[in-house]
Amino acid sequence: MVLHAEVAVVGAGMFGSAAAKYLARGGADILVIGPGQPPRDGTPPSPAAFGAHHDEARIVRRLGWDQVWGTLDTRSADRMRALECASGIGFLTECGALALMGKGVRHRTAEMLRLSAAAGVTVEELSGSALGLDFPDLALPPVAGGVDGLLERRGAGYLNPRLLVAAQLRLAAAAGARLLAGEVTAVRKDPSPGGRWLLRATTADGVAVQARAEQVVVATGALANQSGALPAGQRLDLYAFTEPNLLFEVPAGQLERLGALPTVVVVDPEDRGNDNLSVYLLPPVRHPDGKWYVRIGPGMQPLVRELRTGEEALAWCTGGTLTTKQSRFLTTMLRTLVPALEPVSVRPACCVVDKTPTRHPYIGPLRDHDGLFVAVGGNGHGARGSDEIGRLAANLVLGGEWDFPLPREVFAPVDAPSPRTSGADRPAFLTPPFGLC
Structure with a gap:
């Protein structure tokens, strides 16, 4: 089977x-x-079958770590309700979003607040006592020097990434896009003058397919x-990492009480290795098994x-287990932030996060590959900014x-890998402060 298109989009995730x-x-x-959902019958999937959207919740806020992310996030968030209405698929839960910023990065906090105000985004600065009144079940982390609380109440909370993707694909199909459930296994350019891009793919049923396109957009996420x-x-300057998470099952008797929690991000600027306290926390979210879980995940500690x-x-992704250090750290932070939670059970969630040295997504053409574009590099932030x-x-x-409002060069893809370092010489983009998840 040979398919033809003006543009082939490789990857059916959020980007x-x-x-x-x-x-x-x-x-x-x-x-x-793009592949569909990972199989549930025990059949071993491929790495392409995993994505950031195969999950139940991602944080939504307009307050960005810098102008790039702030603008991406604000523009996307401003369209979410209209996207829900147009598609008929609801995916956004507004429960508020709280950033607990270490006082050691107050210069960054001030700049974030300035950019938010310029964009018309309302962010409240809350002291520890005020946070205690608003969220009595949330305790403050012991970040050196204390934290500043930044809270968005409206238009912030979390989105269901599976449903967001379903909404986008429904609208894409309504506008005439065709969707092939499968995995691209090879991409090359026909060397003849005016030659098209040639793609080889395998459908979910194992059928070999070829596609020809004038242009290609690669949006395959962390595993590009x-x-x-x-x-x-061809390799991008893009790196994929394990993201060990823990899911704490919330007992029915605590659902109403803990359901008032916002999403939380802790930004600890101190470079203390695994003792860095940067984490993100999601309030109780219902999962496909019908149970409600509070989720906690790390920054980019070693x-x-x-x-x-x-x-x-x-x-x-299929059978990963958390190390003792990972489990101990996440459990300690959960008990620190939500000491009242008495979980029924605890289970791991093995996710993948990517990082670019620029700390920003790559959006644009690849050098020396006419007609080949990429949209990758969420850096742990990509879900809420994905529409923009x-x-x-x-x-x-x-x-x-x-x-x-920023030059397109900010997003220019980098196709030469950075020199790899380890240990105390970790690349700068892997050292605190880690930014807002």
């Missing part, structure tokens, strides 16, 4: 689905190729380098391990004028 929607609305003939979605020999191959990523990231990628493919 890819948003890009497909905007491309289709722009009049292009779009083919989206470990998949077959880039031309042979206990987070790099995933260098597709096989490592597959093993982590997809829009910017689509705008570049369609040849539109750049309409973002």
Whole structure:
């Protein structure tokens, strides 16, 4: 089977689905190729079958770590209710979003507040006593020097990434995009003059498919380098890491009480290795098993391990186990932040997070690969900014004028790997402060 399209979007996650929607609305003939949900029958999936959207909750806020993320997040968040209405799929829960910023980065906190005010985003500064009145079941972490509380009440909380992707794909299809459930295994350019991009894929049923497209958008997330979605020999300056999470089952008797919690991010600027207290916390969220869980995950402490191959990523996502250090750290932080919780059970959740040296997403064409674009590099922030990231990628493919307040060079893909270091010489983008998850 050979399929033809003006633009092939490789990856049907949050970035890819948003890009497909905007491309289709722009009049292009779009083919989206991406795996469906991971199989539940015990069949071993491939690394491509895993994505950030295979989860139940991601934090939503407009308060960004810098102007790049603040603008991406604000523009996306401002469209979420309209996206729900247009698609008929609800995915946003407004419970508020709280950032507990170490006082050692007050210069960054002040800049974040300035940018939020300029964007018309209301962020309340709350003292410890005020936080105690608003959220009596939330305790403050013992960050050196204390923390500043920054709270967004409206338009902030968490989104269901599975439902967000479903909404985007429904709107993309309504605009004429075609969706192929499968995995791209190879991408190359026909060397003849005016040659198209040639993609090989395998459908969910194991059928081999070829696709030809004038342009390609690669939106395969953290595992872009470990998949077959880039031309042979091409690697982005993008790194994937394990993200060990714990899910604490909330007893029925505590649901109403703990349901008043906001999402929480702790930013600890001190570089103390695994003793750094940066974490994120989600309030009780209902999972497919019908149970409610409070979720906690780390910043980028050294206990987070790099995933260098597709096989490592597959093993982590399908059967990974948390180390004693990881479990102890996350359990201690959960008990610190929500001491009243008496969990019925605790189970791990093995996720993947990516990092770019720029700390920002890559959106744009790849050098020396005419017609090949990427939209990758969520850096742990990508879900809430995904609609704007997809829009910017689509705008570049369609040849539109750049309409973002920062230059497009901010998002320029970097295709040469950074020198790898380890131990005390960890790259700067892996050292505190880690920013807002």
